């Protein structure tokens with residue numbers, strides 16, 4: 001069988017599977033798997049292992065390190081998510097591709113967005129339908145087709161499915177770092193943009209928590225003994241807010257404030273949480289310096305202790321020559337009937353940013369088309385799933401045949 005026949009057969013087969021794929025998407029999306037919902041994540045993990053096994057692939061559970069978070073009393077708590085899942089084919093091959101996407105969603109246990117609903121014949125609304133359960137399907141079905149029709153030749157691949165992307169992949173980052181050097185390039189299955197455009201460069205993203213501890217006192221009897229943590233935190237976040245510099249691409253969002261109690265008591269604890277996005281490494285370093293200065297100055301105030309936690313979980317991702325080569329290969333893998341790809345920068349971060357930082361060039365929006373991510377109106381165009389999977393089959397087939405890009 002010539003590769004061209006094989007490709008045609010693979011593409012016909014994928015098209016014939018479309019009704020089953022749509023049904024599978026509804027079932028996967030209705031398994032709640034919020035990043036902190038370890039019971040739901042384990043259920044999703046079990047389902048993924050069974051469905052991958054159906055195509056002859058073994059998803060190996062791979063334990064991750066513990067995650068540290070600042071809890072509501074300002075203390076550091078440690079918890080463990082479920083294992084990441086890793087499948088490998090021909091791991092000894094000289095040329096290897098890394099494919100990855102997450103199986104956690106932003107919809108935690110308490111969310112009441114749990115069911116899917118068909119908006120029309122192709123558009124499905126539901127939790128995680130496009131971010132990233134639709135992407136999980138594109139990846140699995142592309143790999144199934146490439147193995148079923150023997151199109152992978154001598155190339156090896158590794159698939160990583162991680163449970164913590166929506167909280168910045170604190171636990172799976174080490175796995176990505178370790179795997180980055182073992183592969184030639186990466187393919188990630190985050191959703192493409194609603195109009196079909198794909199992401200080129202990404203801003204860096206950091207999450208920080210500022211914990212202010214003061215001293216409590218009776219607000220009427222001895223207010224002078226108190227050190228009001230809320231008031232100091234307000235001043236601190238006011239200064240942090242002034243680090244916003246839209247012209248330079250730096251945006252800071254103070255997203256959450258916790259603290260306080262009875263109104264006749266000076267509050268001794270206040271916690272502020274913020275997210276920042278930056279364009280490049282120098283803006284990142286600049287922001288970190290200025291934030292530390294603000295915190296250090298506040299910490300010098302008598303009677304207070306001010307602590308800073310967190311950091312940048314995703315470095316800025318830029319497009320270098322190697323990334324451009326993969327972009328060209330993705331463009332070449334499109335069916336002639338599909339419109340040309342538009343590449344667009346975004347402020348959003350993902351695991352593609354980490355992999356690029358660890359030295360693995362990648363394209364990270366190979367998932368289906370959809371929109372309203374992270375909201376109760378999240379939707380996916382299910383008609384885009386099979387064409388996306390088919391294009392990955394073409395891309396990997398071209399790579400297996402030794403097309404000159406990326407060596």
Ligand SMILES: [Zn+2]
Nearest residue numbers: 131132165190
């Ligand atoms: Zn995602």
